[in-house]
Amino acid sequence: xxxxxxxxxxxxxxxxxxxxxMEDEDLTARLSKQDRKLGAEAVGGSSSRGGAGGSxxxxxxxxxxxxxxxxxxxxxxxxxxxxxxxxxxxxxxxxVSALALLKMTIHTKQGGNIxxxxxxxxxxxxxxxxxxxxxxxxVEGTETRxxxxxxxxxxxxxYNQRSKESGREENVVGWYHSHPGYGCWLSGIDVNTQMLNQxxxxxxxxxxxxxxxxxxxxxxxxxxxxxxxxxxxxxxxASSEGSYQTIPLAKVEDWGVHASxxxxxxxxxxxxxxxxxxxxxxxxxxxxxxxxxxxxGDSGGDYLTTQMKDLVERLEIEEGRVHxxxxxxxxxxxxxxxxxxxxxxxxxxCKVATEQLHSMLSxxxxxxxxxxxxxx
Amino acid sequence: MEDDRKSVxxxxxxxxxxxxxxxxxxxNISDHFTRCSLNVKENGRVLGxxxxxxxxxxxxxxxxxxxxxxxxxxxAKVDRxxxxxxxxxxxxxxxxxxxxxxxxxxxxxxxxxxxxxxxVIGEVxxxxxxxxxxxxxxxxxxxxPISLYETELRVSSAxxxxxxPHFVGAKYTVDSLEAERIAVDxxxxxxxxxxxxxxxxxxxxMTGMQNAVKxxxxxxxxxxxxxxxxxxxxIPTDHGLLREVSSLARRLPVGxxxxxxxxxxxxDDTLMMAHLSVMTKGNAKMHEVINxxxxxxxxxxxxxxRRGLF
Ligand SMILES: [Zn+2]
Numbered sequence: 001x002x003x004x005x006x007x008x009x010x011x012x013x014x015x016x017x018x019x020x021x022m023e024d025e026d027l028t029a030r031l032s033k034q035d036r037k038l039g040a041e042a043v044g045g046s047s048s049r050g051g052a053g054g055s056x057x058x059x060x061x062x063x064x065x066x067x068x069x070x071x072x073x074x075x076x077x078x079x080x081x082x083x084x085x086x087x088x089x090x091x092x093x094x095x096v097s098a099l100a101l102l103k104m105t106i107h108t109k110q111g112g113n114i115x116x117x118x119x120x121x122x123x124x125x126x127x128x129x130x131x132x133x134x135x136x137x138x139v140e141g142t143e144t145r146x147x148x149x150x151x152x153x154x155x156x157x158x159y160n161q162r163s164k165e166s167g168r169e170e171n172v173v174g175w176y177h178s179h180p181g182y183g184c185w186l187s188g189i190d191v192n193t194q195m196l197n198q199x200x201x202x203x204x205x206x207x208x209x210x211x212x213x214x215x216x217x218x219x220x221x222x223x224x225x226x227x228x229x230x231x232x233x234x235x236x237x238a239s240s241e242g243s244y245q246t247i248p249l250a251k252v253e254d255w256g257v258h259a260s261x262x263x264x265x266x267x268x269x270x271x272x273x274x275x276x277x278x279x280x281x282x283x284x285x286x287x288x289x290x291x292x293x294x295x296x297g298d299s300g301g302d303y304l305t306t307q308m309k310d311l312v313e314r315l316e317i318e319e320g321r322v323h324x325x326x327x328x329x330x331x332x333x334x335x336x337x338x339x340x341x342x343x344x345x346x347x348x349x350c351k352v353a354t355e356q357l358h359s360m361l362s363x364x365x366x367x368x369x370x371x372x373x374x375x376x
Numbered sequence: 377m378e379d380d381r382k383s384v385x386x387x388x389x390x391x392x393x394x395x396x397x398x399x400x401x402x403x404n405i406s407d408h409f410t411r412c413s414l415n416v417k418e419n420g421r422v423l424g425x426x427x428x429x430x431x432x433x434x435x436x437x438x439x440x441x442x443x444x445x446x447x448x449x450x451x452a453k454v455d456r457x458x459x460x461x462x463x464x465x466x467x468x469x470x471x472x473x474x475x476x477x478x479x480x481x482x483x484x485x486x487x488x489x490x491x492x493x494x495x496v497i498g499e500v501x502x503x504x505x506x507x508x509x510x511x512x513x514x515x516x517x518x519x520x521p522i523s524l525y526e527t528e529l530r531v532s533s534a535x536x537x538x539x540x541p542h543f544v545g546a547k548y549t550v551d552s553l554e555a556e557r558i559a560v561d562x563x564x565x566x567x568x569x570x571x572x573x574x575x576x577x578x579x580x581x582m583t584g585m586q587n588a589v590k591x592x593x594x595x596x597x598x599x600x601x602x603x604x605x606x607x608x609x610x611i612p613t614d615h616g617l618l619r620e621v622s623s624l625a626r627r628l629p630v631g632x633x634x635x636x637x638x639x640x641x642x643x644d645d646t647l648m649m650a651h652l653s654v655m656t657k658g659n660a661k662m663h664e665v666i667n668x669x670x671x672x673x674x675x676x677x678x679x680x681x682r683r684g685l686f
Contacts (some may be wrong), residue, residue, distance in 0.1 A: 227398065284591075353653035369592070
């Protein structure tokens with residue numbers, strides 16, 4: 001009992017200072033319940049929204065507050081054990097907080113067509129890396145320069161130091177950067193950067209965001225990756241080589257050469273109980289945008305045109321290949337690596353068409369609502 | 377929008393500034409609060425700086441960072457060194473952002489204590505704004521638990537006739553950039569990420585639309601009821617309001633024939649795209665079948681011919 005009074009007292013004082021009361025039982029129960037559930041369920045669930053005045057969930061059930069609790073001892077123990085060193089495929093999931101997602105989305109969008117980068121703060125939990133926060137690094141054009149991260153090293157150390165002083169115990173657990181318009185994957189340079197970091201500053205995660213596709217698709221285009229050790233040979237289908245990606249022709253080579261050197265982690269989002277409530281309230285102000293914004297905005301048309309052009313170019317190449325194959329004996333098409341090309345193009349085409357159909361759907365709804373009404 | 381404004385009891389003249397609050401600020405404070413409530417420390421007050429940009433009379437509050445306190449409990453003061461170091465850090469990456477105020481979580485303003493903090497921020501920005509966020513959200517509340525305050529010099533008896541600063545409520549609206557909207561949409565609804573089937577995407581897209589339309593319908597229902605009540609004489613007639621309603625109704629339909637025409641063209645384009653993508657898909661499948669046929673045929677007749685079927 002005596003040992004418990006310390007933290008409890010501190011908690012009480014904190015509550016007084018901050019003008020809140022946390023019911024102890026409630027909090028501990030919430031925590032222990034969530035501890036048990038850890039990793040077992042999809043964060044936040046995909047609970048459907050109640051919408052206007054409907055069944056509003058004001059309960060904090062959707063929150064993952066436990067991720068914010070930092071246990072120094074446990075983290076140190078984990079770092080000493082370093083279970084990720086034994087299994088190159090150890091980490092399977094990346095949990096990204098609402099805050100980190102928001103920060104990264106805004107930053108990469110601000111960068112526009114220039115690649116920008118930043119760091120992730122968080123901690124490993126089980127076979128997942130939890131990203132609680134992110135911060136911006138003062139470097140640009142990261143894709144063309146080897147180890148741009150080193151340039152901002154001083155800034156990064158300083159920032160992290162200040163974070164700790166203001167009660168953020170989490171360490172840097174990775175980096176993020178943007179691939180404007182060419183999809184989420186790791187380039188040769190990215191692979192090198194990531195490998196280096198995984199060698200010296202484990203656990204480390206790489207996140208890539210495509211701000212242009214994000215805008216076009218109306219949802220955040222994000223990928224989380226980890227590289228394999230240098231001499232590691234990934235099992236068939238385990239690396240990102242086998243995964244499906246839409247990559248512009250100009251970048252396909254860079255992607256193809258390095259795709260077997262890393263794998264992608266599943267990205268899941270989480271929010272705290274308070275976040276969940278605030279988002280609910282925010283949506284009360286946001287619903288208008290669903291009806292007013294036309295998806296893609298000004299750059300939407302451009303983006304669509306580029307995508308179509310890319311598809312046409314790829315189709316032409318494919319056509320040439322099939323022709324050559326037919327004339328010079330069909331053996332050419334036996335070449336395994338090239339075999340799936342046409343179906344891939346078809347898949348990409350379907351994706352573009354689906355996106356376009358979605359936005360058309362919105363337009364039709366709006367047309368009905370605001371133009372064709374009044375007949376009754 | 378009417379309900380974006382928040383009325384606070386002590387409405388003063390204010391500085392005439394218009395405050396636009398961005399979602400990142402709200403989520404930042406929420407993160408700060410959650411973190412502190414779960415890792416209780418000495419001087420762990422949830423206190424921070426607001427960053428933003430001012431253009432003319434409009435202040436966009438777009439980012440925040442935490443502040444640190446030094447000193448003992450009652451006498452705790454903002455750590456100025458920490459503040460300026462943090463400020464520099466943000467200046468490096470966001471050169472356009474300035475300190476525009478500060479925030480704290482809690483239920484109500486504590487005049488003496490808050491004015492002290494306000495004064496410290498006043499050293500950086502001459503007319504800072506104070507944001508108070510209540511972490512306890514009332515059930516059924518539709519407004520964000522956030523209030524903004526500015527200070528105003530007022531003569532009061534307590535200060536012996538000399539003018540002293542007092543907090544007065546300030547109005548704000550929630551504003552957001554497209555990127556913020558997408559991210560908020562994504563986390564607010566927790567749209568399944570990455571590998572989703574097209575059916576899931578369609579469902580979430582349609583659900584979003586449906587919710588928005590529902591919301592619109594609700595709002596219109598409110599207007600309709602008000603107008604009806606006015607007609608029946610249940611509530612006094614507000615001519616200003618009626619004029620607004622009338623002008624709103626008269627804006628329909630919004631589209632001109634030109635817009636209509638463009639929509640038609642877009643519609644055709646979309647159909648064409650769908651058609652093409654299906655054609656390509658068909659071709660790809662055909663190609664696969666031919667390849668397989670060739671392979672089978674070839675292995676069977678390999679001894680006789682070295683040619684494919686097609
Ligand atoms: Zn890259």
